[in-house]
Amino acid sequence: MKLKRSKKSVMGSLVLMLALSSVVAACGNKNNAGGNAAGGNEGPLEVSVMTILLSPSPAADDNKIKQAIEKATNSKLKIQWVSGNNYTDKLNVTLASGDIPDLVTINDPFTSVFRNAVTQGAFWDLTPYIKDYPNLNSKISKTAWELTKMQDGKNYGIPRPRPAEADQFFVIRKDWLDNLGLKVPTTTDELYDVMKAFAEKDPDKNGKNDTIPLAAYMNPPADMGTLAMIENSFTGANVKNDKWKLVDGKIVNTALLPETRKSLEYLAKMYKEKLLPEDFASLKLTQASDLFKGGKAGIILEKAGTMNDYYEKLKKIDPNMKPEDFYPLTSMNGYNPKGPGFSGMISIPKSVPEAKMKRILKMVDTWMNDDVFAIQQYGIEGVDYTVKDGQKVVNTEQLAKDNGPDFNQIVYVADPYASSTKVYFPKEANDLFKKIQDEREKTSVADVSIGLYSPTVQKLLPEFEKKVQDLKTKIILGREPxxxxxxxxxxxxxxxxxxxxSQEMTDAYQKRSGGAAK
Known part of the structure; x- marks a missing residue:
């Protein structure tokens, strides 16, 4: 994960150091505010919220979906919706001011501004409390909880869950494999043989030598693009660019691994034998995707659940195509990537008394109940959805107008198979994709470097990465030996x-893990 810092965020850090003392001092000021802070049979819990707005206009206070959620969670929400375009700046100003809402969306838990706020005691450590809330335990992955820990190994927010499994990986044209009598590849050697056949043996049976094995692109000098997944298949490290892997208890830079050298030899051979698009180093992501959508490429990096757009276009080229022909590979050399399992988190400032903090955790836990989360998923019956043959049929346009999806920015529940399956796929395809996801879960690897803090990395790694990427590009293109x-x-x-x-990253990993690196 590459962390970006704007001038405003740096200034926010400086201002924050001066202002946070007032936040901590204010912890007692709200102790008597809102007598409904205790549990029991008291009235609705009043909660001020600041979160991201991605739609054109926010939900009004009398929004029916909002009111239904409030009734189900016994709460009264005062929501400050902030445009996603300037949310980071607004969050930095809010943290520095010391006047922090009861529940706030932290879009990036690893900025220096939020880290400083945590260090200064501005937010609740939720670690001791989470065990008391069943949905927070069962509906948020262990990976998400682990990777959102701060440098002291504690959780200062509830991760906003995303599916951890079936992260972007190789998806192959199974119909092309069948046309050539080839098996699904599981090693980089087998993958090479498949790519060679895709380049030379007319896999689409159109009688022309016009197919490309891999819809590849690269972002020099930024990162390896598609080719990073091939490199990762050699190193076993889940990184987008040349970063870090846990090896024998130490976090080491992947550039130093012998497997990285092997991957470069492999990629240089691919380019020399014309198994990559000739101009892959200058292609954009969308251009690489167009090669696959246009029926020219046989392999792409994607999630199974995102393939419908490709399918609609390819169906026009080949009417015999089936969704199952988009075949997600299970692993490559025993490796496949696990997603982080989260997208930001929601945090509670220490200005909220403990009793009220517990009620907020209870509110979020209740909100994650299937019947409550369904309110923002489907909306109001007769307005946003109808029931046909026992199934809810959603008017997505109306639901968007009624701001249903906006509430996902506060509380969200991730379908564990959301990255693999979709309602518009036939049952046969969804069953296949679920089966493959279950297999991938056995070997998937998370990026353990997410969230680890090293001041030297922040200062010097970008320049080192630039040199690494420049040399990799030259070697792959045959310009350097x-x-x-x-x-x-x-x-x-x-x-x-x-x-x-490396030492600072290792120390950070050990501290976050609560002991020696494993």
Whole structure:
């Protein structure tokens, strides 16, 4: 995860250091505010909320979906909706001011501003309380809870869950494999043989030599683009670019791994043998996707559940195509990536008394009940959805007008199969995609470096990554020999700054994990 810092966020950090003392001091000021802070049979819990708005206009206070959620959770929500375009700036100003709402969406838990707020005691450590709320335990993955821990190994917010499994990985044209009598590849050697056949043996049976094995692109000097997944299949590290892997109890930079060298030889051979688009290094993501949508490429990096757009276009080219022909690979060399399982989190400031904090946790837990979360999923019966043959049929346009999806920015429940299946796929396809996801779960690997803080990394890693990516690009394109990589790695192993980055990342991992790295 690459962290971006604007000038405003840096200024916010400085202002925050001066203002947070007032936040901590204010902890007692609200103790008597809102006598409904205790549990029991008292009236609705009044909760001020600040969150992200992604739609054109916010839900009004008398919005029917909002009122239904309030009734179900015994709450009264005072929501401050902030446009997603400037939410980060607004959040920084709010944190620095010390006047923080009872429940606030933290879109990136790892900014220096939020880290400083946590360090200064501005937010509740929720770690001791989570066990008392069943939905917070069962409907948010262990991966999400682990990767949102701060540097002291504690959780200062509730992760906003996303499916952790079936993250973006290789999806292959199964019909092309069948046309050539090939098996689904599970190793990079087998993948190479498949790509070679896709390039040379007319897999679409149109009688032309016009097919491309992999819909690949790259972002020099930023990152490896599609080719990162091939590199990861060699290293076993879940990273988008040249970053970090846990090896023998130490966080090391993947550039130093011998498997990275092997992946570069593999990729250079792919380019030399024309298994990559000739102009892959200058293609954009959308252009690579168009190669697949246009029936020219046989492999793409995607999630199974995102394939409907491709299917609609390819069906016009080949009417015999089936959704099952978009076949997600289970693993490559025993590896496949696990998603982080979260997108930001919601946090409670220490200015909220403990009794009220517990009621807010109870409100969120209740909100995650299936029947309550369904309110924002489907809306109001007869207005946003109708029931046909026992199934809810949603008018998505009306639901959007009624702001149903906006409430996902506060509380969300992730379908564990949401990355793999969709209602518009036939049962056969969804059953296949679920089966493959279950298999992937056995070997999926999370990026353990997410959220780890190292001041040296913040300062020096971008320049190091730029050099790494520049050399990788040249080697793949044949402009530099592989020995240039050997020379680079030999020098990097003696780099005191890189060693310091590795040590700080290892220390951060050990602290977050509550002990020695495993």
């Amino acid at each position: 592989i020995t240039a990589w050997d020379d680079f790695v030999a020098k990097a192993k003696t780099d005191a700054d890189l060693a310091k980055m």
